[in-house]
Amino acid sequence: MNAPTQGKLLEQTLTTGIEEVIRRRRAIHSFVPGPNLSKEQWQKLFDLTALTPSSYNFQPWDFVVVEDVKKREELLPLCWNQKQVMDSVAVVAVLGDKNPHRRDDQILQQFVDGGYFNDEVKQTLKGSIDVVYPNEERRVEHAVCGASLAAMTMMLVADGMGLGTAPLIGFDPKGVAEYLKVPSDYMVVMMMCIGHPSHKELPRQPRRGYGDFVHWDAFGGKA
Ligand SMILES: Cc1cc2nc3c(=O)[nH]c(=O)nc-3n(C[C@H](O)[C@H](O)[C@H](O)COP(=O)(O)O)c2cc1C
Numbered sequence: 001m002n003a004p005t006q007g008k009l010l011e012q013t014l015t016t017g018i019e020e021v022i023r024r025r026r027a028i029h030s031f032v033p034g035p036n037l038s039k040e041q042w043q044k045l046f047d048l049t050a051l052t053p054s055s056y057n058f059q060p061w062d063f064v065v066v067e068d069v070k071k072r073e074e075l076l077p078l079c080w081n082q083k084q085v086m087d088s089v090a091v092v093a094v095l096g097d098k099n100p101h102r103r104d105d106q107i108l109q110q111f112v113d114g115g116y117f118n119d120e121v122k123q124t125l126k127g128s129i130d131v132v133y134p135n136e137e138r139r140v141e142h143a144v145c146g147a148s149l150a151a152m153t154m155m156l157v158a159d160g161m162g163l164g165t166a167p168l169i170g171f172d173p174k175g176v177a178e179y180l181k182v183p184s185d186y187m188v189v190m191m192m193c194i195g196h197p198s199h200k201e202l203p204r205q206p207r208r209g210y211g212d213f214v215h216w217d218a219f220g221g222k223a
Contacts, residue, residue, distance in 0.1 A: 021159050026201045028164035031087040034196035036067055041161065045194075048157045052150040056129070057107055058100035060146035064093040064180045078175040079191055084166040088195030093176060094151045095186040096143025098136070101129050102185075140187065147189040154192060164197030 037045070042065065054060060066072055067090045079085045108122045117125075133139050155165045168191040176188050215221050 025159040028166045028197045030198040031195035032198045036089045049154045052153040054146045060097040060100040061150040062095040079171040084193040088193035092192040096147035096189040098139045098143045099185040166193040
């Protein structure tokens with residue numbers, strides 16, 4: 001698919017079936033040059049990413065988008081010189097928020113306003129947050145879990161838009177956080193390169209089989 005055709009596709013509603021997208025999505029190692037995403041395309045990508053589920057609907061994710069070539073050149077060594085940082089059209093730092101509870105009142109009030117529960121339940125739930133997330137370890141888990149689910153949505157949406165993604169764990173979290181001025185409440189969970197895939201990836205690596213990783217009734221249980 002050439003770049004102009006892609007541009008047209010990007011403006012359309014995503015209609016590709018979910019199974020097709022899941023089967024087609026690959027971690028892209030080879031991007032080709034093409035246009036940057038328009039503001040509308042970024043908005044669509046993130047509007048759909050925002051529909052990712054999260055505990056209490058706390059949405060413990062933020063994203064820092066870097067399109068600027070010079071800035072990406074500076075990020076490159078912090079991303080172990082992985083060339084997708086430069087070959088894609090943007091690299092997005094996917095941040096996990098260790099303290100999304102700062103919005104607890106507002107978010108729980110939305111449930112009350114939406115008719116999910118009353119104010120009494122809201123107060124009970126508010127009190128439960130410190131039980132569910134009692135310490136730094138649990139808050140980090142929540143941040144990583146939420147941001148990772150959002151990253152997965154983002155990869156699927158991008159694929160549906162005719163784009164490719166390269167999720168990267170190979171980066172210096174401290175260095176990237178400093179470079180992007182990420183506040184200490186947040187952690188850089190992964191870097192996500194987005195661009196125009198060359199469609200020249202090697203065949204997908206095999207996955208473990210259903211019988212190997214699905215356990216019934218208890219770990220080790222057979223079907
Ligand atoms: C969280 C995460 C981090 C990854 N980090 C890297 C990375 O740093 N460099 C890289 O080349 N691939 C990275 N990958 C890509 C994986 O190697 C790839 O997803 C896996 O081999 C399966 O291939 P597929 O996504 O094409 O099905 C990462 C994938 C995920 C989900």
